[in-house]
Amino acid sequence: MEIGATRLRAKASWLINKTSLHAHRLVAEGLGSVDARGYHFAILAALDEYGPASQAALSQRTGIDRSDTVAMVNELVDQHLVVREPDPDDRRRNVITITPAGRRRLERLETVLSEVQDELLAPLSAAERRQLVGLLARVLDHHTSQAG
Amino acid sequence: MEIGATRLRAKASWLINKTSLHAHRLVAEGLGSVDARGYHFAILAALDEYGPASQAALSQRTGIDRSDTVAMVNELVDQHLVVREPDPDDRRRNVITITPAGRRRLERLETVLSEVQDELLAPLSAAERRQLVGLLARVLDHHTSQAG
DNA sequence: AGCCAACGTTGGCTCGACCAACGGTATATC
DNA sequence: GATATACCGTTGGTCGAGCCAACGTTGGCT
Numbered sequence: 001m002e003i004g005a006t007r008l009r010a011k012a013s014w015l016i017n018k019t020s021l022h023a024h025r026l027v028a029e030g031l032g033s034v035d036a037r038g039y040h041f042a043i044l045a046a047l048d049e050y051g052p053a054s055q056a057a058l059s060q061r062t063g064i065d066r067s068d069t070v071a072m073v074n075e076l077v078d079q080h081l082v083v084r085e086p087d088p089d090d091r092r093r094n095v096i097t098i099t100p101a102g103r104r105r106l107e108r109l110e111t112v113l114s115e116v117q118d119e120l121l122a123p124l125s126a127a128e129r130r131q132l133v134g135l136l137a138r139v140l141d142h143h144t145s146q147a148g
Numbered sequence: 149m150e151i152g153a154t155r156l157r158a159k160a161s162w163l164i165n166k167t168s169l170h171a172h173r174l175v176a177e178g179l180g181s182v183d184a185r186g187y188h189f190a191i192l193a194a195l196d197e198y199g200p201a202s203q204a205a206l207s208q209r210t211g212i213d214r215s216d217t218v219a220m221v222n223e224l225v226d227q228h229l230v231v232r233e234p235d236p237d238d239r240r241r242n243v244i245t246i247t248p249a250g251r252r253r254l255e256r257l258e259t260v261l262s263e264v265q266d267e268l269l270a271p272l273s274a275a276e277r278r279q280l281v282g283l284l285a286r287v288l289d290h291h292t293s294q295a296g
Numbered sequence: 297a298g299c300c301a302a303c304g305t306t307g308g309c310t311c312g313a314c315c316a317a318c319g320g321t322a323t324a325t326c
Numbered sequence: 327g328a329t330a331t332a333c334c335g336t337t338g339g340t341c342g343a344g345c346c347a348a349c350g351t352t353g354g355c356t
Contacts, residue, residue, distance in 0.1 A: 020168030
């Protein structure tokens, strides 16, 4: 590809966007090879960490839009990785619960994603990877914590 | 938004993708306020640095697809920021040349983008920003230099 | 002359992120 | 107790970025 434009390469926004493209592709390929998607991992992980939750709660925790969450939960239900039940205490809500198969699936995805991270960050040392993650986390926090 | 899923936040790929979203939005807003787009800056900057070039060369240097380059050059021509002429030495090619107005425009976009970087990286010190840019550049290089 | 490669261009596709609106339900206020 | 307000899941979109295939034209090679 031989991207050379110096002014472009100096812009953090450009670097982040381009790197994100590679990351996105690697994740899609990795998870695609086991017939999964990034959103699946996000939801399964949230359920595993926080326990059963409504779709709205999942949406909030994962940053996935409510409407997209519907579709993802549908897919996970089809694969018997989660169960969707009406909440008896609040009939507006569904309670989504991860199944044992879902937990096994999550472990598998965790492995795949871990390999993808390795591939993505290949040129960086362990310390540098932590550095990068730390810096990005701070940037992200800054932009998600404040209202606008 | 209150994103909490720990497993998610630990994944570099997720952090990069999410940060990229913010970066992308900030850039779009910033440039949108002066009626421009990221691709405009990329092309103008490439022309300024390397001199007049064919669309194919621009495409290669900016990483923008050939077909999208067509549309971008169209827009820039409409705004009289570049000139598109047939290459007398190779009639398959167009020669794209930046105009004085294009250079002034480039300067303006540079200013806007510089402010956007500031906003994006607000929580980081100057040294940390350099660190982040350096790490991302290395990751990006690794994935663009090798064939696949 | 004939074949292959490169260029610009058109027209399309896909996918992620988002938004608006709806019916159904809970909560608060009077 | 009726009414307004807010929330939940769901449907059905929109929009833009990144791609890809194909075509006619032109150049280079042999």
